[in-house]
Amino acid sequence: MERKAQVVDADYETEGGEVTVRAFCKTEEGKDLLVKDENFKPYFYAVPERDVEALREKVEEERPFREEGGGEELQILEVEEKELIDGNEEVQVLKVSTSVPANVPKLKNRLWDLEETEECREFDIPFYRRYMVDKGLRPNKWYSFSGDSFKARGIDEGLKVESIEEREQGSFEWDMLAFDLEVYEDEVIMASLYGKEYEKLLTTAEIEEEYVETVDSEKELIQRFVEIIEERNTDVLTGYNTDEYDFTVLRERSNEYGIELSLGRDGERMKFNRRGRFKGARLKGRMHLDLYPFIQHVLAPGIDSETLDLDSIAEEMLGRNKDEMSWEEMKKSWENREGLAEFARYALKDSELTFELAEEIVPQITELSRITGLIPFDTCRLTYGQLTENFLIREAHLRDMLVENRPSQDSRRKRQRQGAYSGGFVYTPDEGLYEDIVTLDFRSLYPTVMVAHNLSPDTLNIEECEEEFEIEKFDYSFCQDGQGFFPELIENLVQDRYEIKSEMREEEKDSAEYKALDNEQQAKKILANSFYGYLGYNGARWYSREAAEATTYMGREYIEETIEMAEEDGYEIVYGDTDSVFLKKDNIKQDIDGFLEKVNSELPKFMELEFEGFFKRGFFTSKDSGEGAKKKYALIDEEGKMKITGFEQVRRDWSPIAKRTQKEVLRKVLENKVDRAFEVAKDNVEALKDGEVPIEELKIYTTLTKPPEEYDSTSPHVEAAKKAKKRGKEIPEESTITYVITSAGGSISDQAEILEYAESYDADYYIENQVIPAVLRVLKVFGYTEGQLKGKGRQSGLGRFQ
DNA sequence: CTTGACCGGGG
DNA sequence: GTGTACGGTCAAG
Numbered sequence: 001m002e003r004k005a006q007v008v009d010a011d012y013e014t015e016g017g018e019v020t021v022r023a024f025c026k027t028e029e030g031k032d033l034l035v036k037d038e039n040f041k042p043y044f045y046a047v048p049e050r051d052v053e054a055l056r057e058k059v060e061e062e063r064p065f066r067e068e069g070g071g072e073e074l075q076i077l078e079v080e081e082k083e084l085i086d087g088n089e090e091v092q093v094l095k096v097s098t099s100v101p102a103n104v105p106k107l108k109n110r111l112w113d114l115e116e117t118e119e120c121r122e123f124d125i126p127f128y129r130r131y132m133v134d135k136g137l138r139p140n141k142w143y144s145f146s147g148d149s150f151k152a153r154g155i156d157e158g159l160k161v162e163s164i165e166e167r168e169q170g171s172f173e174w175d176m177l178a179f180d181l182e183v184y185e186d187e188v189i190m191a192s193l194y195g196k197e198y199e200k201l202l203t204t205a206e207i208e209e210e211y212v213e214t215v216d217s218e219k220e221l222i223q224r225f226v227e228i229i230e231e232r233n234t235d236v237l238t239g240y241n242t243d244e245y246d247f248t249v250l251r252e253r254s255n256e257y258g259i260e261l262s263l264g265r266d267g268e269r270m271k272f273n274r275r276g277r278f279k280g281a282r283l284k285g286r287m288h289l290d291l292y293p294f295i296q297h298v299l300a301p302g303i304d305s306e307t308l309d310l311d312s313i314a315e316e317m318l319g320r321n322k323d324e325m326s327w328e329e330m331k332k333s334w335e336n337r338e339g340l341a342e343f344a345r346y347a348l349k350d351s352e353l354t355f356e357l358a359e360e361i362v363p364q365i366t367e368l369s370r371i372t373g374l375i376p377f378d379t380c381r382l383t384y385g386q387l388t389e390n391f392l393i394r395e396a397h398l399r400d401m402l403v404e405n406r407p408s409q410d411s412r413r414k415r416q417r418q419g420a421y422s423g424g425f426v427y428t429p430d431e432g433l434y435e436d437i438v439t440l441d442f443r444s445l446y447p448t449v450m451v452a453h454n455l456s457p458d459t460l461n462i463e464e465c466e467e468e469f470e471i472e473k474f475d476y477s478f479c480q481d482g483q484g485f486f487p488e489l490i491e492n493l494v495q496d497r498y499e500i501k502s503e504m505r506e507e508e509k510d511s512a513e514y515k516a517l518d519n520e521q522q523a524k525k526i527l528a529n530s531f532y533g534y535l536g537y538n539g540a541r542w543y544s545r546e547a548a549e550a551t552t553y554m555g556r557e558y559i560e561e562t563i564e565m566a567e568e569d570g571y572e573i574v575y576g577d578t579d580s581v582f583l584k585k586d587n588i589k590q591d592i593d594g595f596l597e598k599v600n601s602e603l604p605k606f607m608e609l610e611f612e613g614f615f616k617r618g619f620f621t622s623k624d625s626g627e628g629a630k631k632k633y634a635l636i637d638e639e640g641k642m643k644i645t646g647f648e649q650v651r652r653d654w655s656p657i658a659k660r661t662q663k664e665v666l667r668k669v670l671e672n673k674v675d676r677a678f679e680v681a682k683d684n685v686e687a688l689k690d691g692e693v694p695i696e697e698l699k700i701y702t703t704l705t706k707p708p709e710e711y712d713s714t715s716p717h718v719e720a721a722k723k724a725k726k727r728g729k730e731i732p733e734e735s736t737i738t739y740v741i742t743s744a745g746g747s748i749s750d751q752a753e754i755l756e757y758a759e760s761y762d763a764d765y766y767i768e769n770q771v772i773p774a775v776l777r778v779l780k781v782f783g784y785t786e787g788q789l790k791g792k793g794r795q796s797g798l799g800r801f802q
Numbered sequence: 803c804t805t806g807a808c809c810g811g812g813g
Numbered sequence: 814g815t816g817t818a819c820g821g822t823c824a825a826g
Contacts, residue, residue, distance in 0.1 A: 042815065104815040124815050183813050245812035276818035292811055297819090309811065327813065383819065406818095539818065 002146045003159060004028045004167055005035070007139045008235065009265075009285050009375050010128040014100045017075075021131045024265060024285035025145070026235065027157075028170055032265055032285065034152040035145050037161050040131050041077055042104050043097040044123035045084070045402060046111045052081055052092035055116040059094065065110040074107045075099045085401045088458050093121070093402065101127040122403050125393065132373050133397050135164055140370035142167040154266035155285070171512070174235040174287075176362065178355035179225070181246045182347050184334050185730075188218050188253055190344070191225050194351035200228065201348050207340045211348060219257040222250060229263055234286060237263075238358040240310045240350070241292040243381070247272075247281035263288075280381045287376045291354065291361055294380040298368075298387070298526060299361075304643070314353040317360060323349045326696075327738075328756060363515070367523040385537045388530040392542060395489055404541035415538040421549040424578025425556040426630045427563065431622040431781045433669060434574050437635070438583050438592050439612040442558065444525075445579035446532035447490045449554045450547070452604035456484025457535070457544035471553060476546050486531050486547070493528040494606065497521050555579065562599055562609060569595055574618060577631065582618065589614065613637065617670050621777055632777075636670035647777065657684060657697040658770035665775045674782050678789075681775040685789055688763045688771065698761050699738045716741065716752035724754045741765045 005025035012021045019042065023035040048055040056079060065074045078097040083090055098107055108123040125133070137143065144165045152158030175195070182190035190203040199211040202221045206214055215221045229237060239246055247270065254261050261270040265285025272279040281288055295308055305312040311322045323346040333343045362376075369379045372391045379387065396403050407415065442448070450456070453469050455478055465479035478484075483491070500521040507514040534540050536548035555578065563573055566583055569591075574582040585591060592611060599609045615635040623629045632646035647662060661684045668677035687693050702717035720739035740758035745751040751762055772789055779789070 044815070098815095101815050106815095108815080122815085127815060130815075181813080239812095241811040244810095249813085274817060276816095278818085290811095296810080307810085330813080386818075 001149045001159060002144055003033055003157070004142055004144050004170070005033050006142050006172070007035075007132070007137055007375070008287060009377060010132060010137075011284065012101065012127050012131070014102070017099055019100050019127070021128060023131075023137070023161075024155075026172065026174075028142075028172070030172070031156040032233070033145070034155045034158045034266070034285075035147075035161050036150070036158065037131070040134070041097045041099065042101045042127055042130070043078075043095055044104055044108050045082070045121040046094040046096055046108075047086070047091060047118045047121060047402075048094070049116050049118045051116075052094060055094055055114070056081065058114055058116045059096075059111065062110075062114070065107055067106055068109075074103045074110065076107070083400075085399065088462055091402070119405070121405060124406060125403070129374065129378075129390070129393075132375075133394050136166070137164065138370050138373040139375055140366045142170050152266070174362075175232055176236040176238060176355070176358060177229065177232065177234045178238045178351045178358055179242070179246070180239055180347065180350040180354060181249060182330070182343075183249055184331065186249075186252075188221055188249060189334060190347045191221055192348045192351040193225075193228060194348065194355040195232070195234075198232075199348055199352070201344050203344065205334075205337065205340055207344050209341055209344055212344055218253060219259065222254055222257070222261075223259060225250075226261060226263060229286075233265075236287045236289055236358070236362060237283065238289045238291060238354060238362065240354050240357075241290065242288070243272075243278065243280050243290045243293065247288075248279075251281075275381065278381065280377065282377060289358070289362055289365055289376060289380045291357055291380070294361060294365055297381075297383045310350065310353060310357075314357060318353065318356055320353060320356070322346070322353060363519045364522060367519040368526065371523050371527060384530050385534050385540060388527065388534040389541060391527055392485075392489075392534075396485075399485075401485070406541055407539060407543065412538045415543060415545070418545060421536070421545065421552065422556070423552050425559050425576065426578070427573060427576035427581070428630060429575040429582075429620040429628040429633070431620050431628050433672070433674075433781075434584055434618045434620070435616070436584065436588060437574055437615045437618045438588050439580055439615065439635075440562075440583065440592075440596065440609055441580035441612045442555075443608045443610050444494070444529060445555050445558070445607075446551050447494065447528045448607040449551050449558070450532065451487045451491050451494070451606045453550070453554060454478050454480050454484050454487050455547045455550050455554075456486040457542050457547055459484035459487075460544060460546050471550055473553070474546070474550065476550075478547075478550065485542075486535070490528050490531060491606070493524045497524045497528070500524070558603070558607070565599055566595065569598075571595070575620065575633065580612065615643075617672065619666065619669050619778070619781075621781055634666045634670060636667075640671075642667060642670060647774075654774065655698050655700050655766065655770050657688070657693055657766060658774040660697070661771050662774040662778065665778050669778055669782075678779060678782075678784055681771070681779060681789055684771055684775075685767050688761075688766050691761075691763065693761070693766075695740055695755065695758050695761060698740045698758075698766060699755050700740070702737055702739070716749050719749040720752035720754045723752075724757060727757065729754070729757075 005027040007023045007025050009024040010022065012019055018038065021037040021040055025033040025035055027033050046055060059079055063076060066072065067074060075098055076096060077099060080095040082093050082095050084093055096107065096111065098104060104123050108120040111117050112120045144167050145159055145161050147160045147162040150158040150160055177193055177195040179191060179193045181188050190201060193200045201212045202215055202224050203212060204215055204218060204221060215224055250261060262268065263270045263283040268284045271282050273282050278293065295313060300308060303316060305316050314320050314322065325346045330343055333339045365376050365380045368387065369376045372379060372387055373394050374390050393403050459479045461476050462479035465481055467480040468477040469480055470477040500517050504514055504517045507517065532548060532551050535544045537543065559576060559579065559581065562581055563576060566573060566581060570585060572584040574584050576582065596609055596611060615637050617636050619634045621629050621632055635643045644666060661681060664680045665677045668680055717737040717739055721737050738755040739752045740755055741748060741751045741762045742753050742758050743760040743762045748765065767790065772786055776786060
């Protein structure tokens with residue numbers, strides 16, 4: 001039979017010393033298809049010390065190889081000579097195939113021990129990824145699979161694949177469901193699910209709401225949850241931090257009841273895949289896509305918010321927020337069975353926001369899956385560097401290049417010990433308020449620099465080279481004769497992006513086609529921008545400190561050159577960081593295009609300086625030394641939208657009163673109302689002094705990582721937790737302590753009480769240690785002092801800007 | 803200045 | 814299981 005389908009998930013199974021690759025697919029008609037391949041065998045390469053023939057003979061002679069201690073035979077199915085490219089030269093290698101993936105690392109050790117072997121390569125590529133790479137299979141693309149059918153348990157159809165052919169893109173809509181748990185005293189009390197035209201809240205409480213389904217027990221709640229996913233046959237299950245939290249809780253609770261989380265497409269139970277510090281909850285055949293790791297690893301650099309909690313991310317990406325409900329309120333509601341409808345709405349809202357975020361993010365994940373070829377499960381959990389690396393592995397395979405080995409822990413440490421090389425150039429601003437600023441930035445500075453100068457691990461220090469690019473400062477060179485691996489990939493990605501962008505102009509802005517193109521363009525941008533960081537990442541297979549260092553060096557050259565040109569043309573340089581400059585001049589709006597043209601005419605092909613934005617005002621502060629502070633500024637555009645960088649107003653160890661006051665002060669300053677800014681600060685200080693500030697505004701969060709008694713050092717949150725414990729309050733391990741500095745006690749730690757026991761607050765503490773430092777960071781620039789903020793009554797400032 | 807512990811998200 | 818890998822901040826040394 002023949003089926004047109006796309007791959008959703010992949011793994012392999014071994015039985016009786018034979019391996020079968022499984023690709024879980026979705027057909028055009030929306031049916032589940034399990035594709036099995038029994039003919040693909042695990043392999044790796046052995047690079048000979050001198051002669052490939054000699055190595056081959058030695059291998060034949062030494063056969064059979066056994067596990068360490070003389071256990072099972074490590075079967076060699078085939079030994080094949082191959083010619084591959086290693087760096088910039090061609091090498092003869094042996095391709096050694098074996099029966100099961102688990103043999104590969106063992107067999108590679110045996111062969112590497114031979115004198116005739118220089119090294120082994122490509123022995124640590126997970127088998128299902130190896131399969132996808134070698135077969136050219138990528139998720140989110142259509143293929144025609146042909147072969148005999150078989151009956152697959154729990155899945156619509158099974159196919160033993162004989163041939164695979166690429167097919168034209170089709171479109172398909174996944175059934176997506178977002179979920180979220182509410183947990184109270186280690187028990188699941190609510191589970192919310194949100195999908196297209198679907199909202200459901202499972203809970204053990206009686207709540208009169210349409211979407212609520214009351215169950216008898218926690219056990220039943222979990223069983224219903226599993227049932228719903230099975231019934232809907234959900235393709236994409238999503239959530240926020242579901243790997244580390246929700247599924248961890250679900251696993252513990254279902255173990256408690258002896259029930260199985262049979263959430264796989266074929267009924268297989270949920271399994272945690274450990275990957276270093278993280279674990280991923282894997283539901284075979286379905287895409288369980290936890291948004292948090294993807295945001296953390298991939299999207300974070302492009303996110304303004306300093307915290308990555310659901311509320312901030314939803315605010316930034318959707319312009320929506322979670323319902324206002326504190327942990328205290330939820331507990332109270334549950335304990336007293338009061339206002340449960342509100343609690344239920346809150347719980348559902350979490351799933352709803354997650355779902356809406358997923359509608360934006362999941363297409364980005366599946367798009368990246370298509371380019372890197374990784375299954376979505378991996379794409380959404382791997383770090384930036386690992387995504388890049390999997391793309392590189394695929395591209396290397398297409399070019400018959402040998403993949404570099406992963407560095408050992410030892411060489412990673414060595415790379416790290418080498419220390420950092422210089423990064424981007426940052427122009428030290430003068431503190432103050434500036435009007436009418438234009439910001440310019442280099443489009444993809446590092447990628448374009450790498451292309452412009454052919455910076456790549458495989459162009460570094462080539463002996464036989466006609467044209468070299470040398471940087472005086474460094475004792476290495478990059479060969480310009482042929483295009484390097486990295487520049488070629490970047491150029492392709494940038495070129496593709498350019499074409500996609502022009503295609504986008506032909507489409508309606510909110511059409512599905514436009515969205516799809518936008519995601520593709522976005523994914524290519526993410527990848528193109530990742531190469532520079534990858535080269536300097538100590539865990540990289542294609543690590544090249546030289547190429548990374550040369551990239552930032554040339555980046556600095558270009559930005560400094562731009563600044564020089566701007567000065568020559570009479571611009572005032574306000575600020576600049578890595579790839580951007582902030583300029584000021586009379587009639588800047590008219591003149592800036594001419595300046596851009598001039599700079600761009602002198603740049604190498606592919607590099608481009610672009611207009612980024614026009615800002616009505618910009619504010620820059622200074623360090624304690626009085627020198628202008630780098631990376632700490634606020635801008636306001638003509639619509640009154642603020643862009644705040646580097647200020648502490650979003651950090652959780654600052655109280656709401658300090659953060660809010662700082663933000664209001666910044667806004668007033670940017671509106672050119674410095675007097676009002678001072679008054680705002682002063683009003684808040686006064687309110688604190690008069691005891692008018694609600695305790696809620698004074699809470700500070702710090703996370704407790706072990707039981708409070710185990711801490712050697714004293715700190716406010718630990719002391720607050722200890723005292724609360726003495727009062728009989730349960731303080732779970734690893735909980736976030738919300739505390740307030742009260743007016744009772746000697747030291748700050750003595751004064752700390754958790755929020756619910758705080759009946760007073762230490763006005764001086766909040767004035768001196770929270771509000772004043774936060775606002776003074778802004779107001780000192782205008783000559784205001786701590787004394788004026790604390791002084792009685794109202795007096796106008798004597799700032800130099802008035 | 804270097805080293806080591808802690809932390810993120812979730813309730 | 815072709816295991817297993819972060820990166821930044823801050824207090825202490």
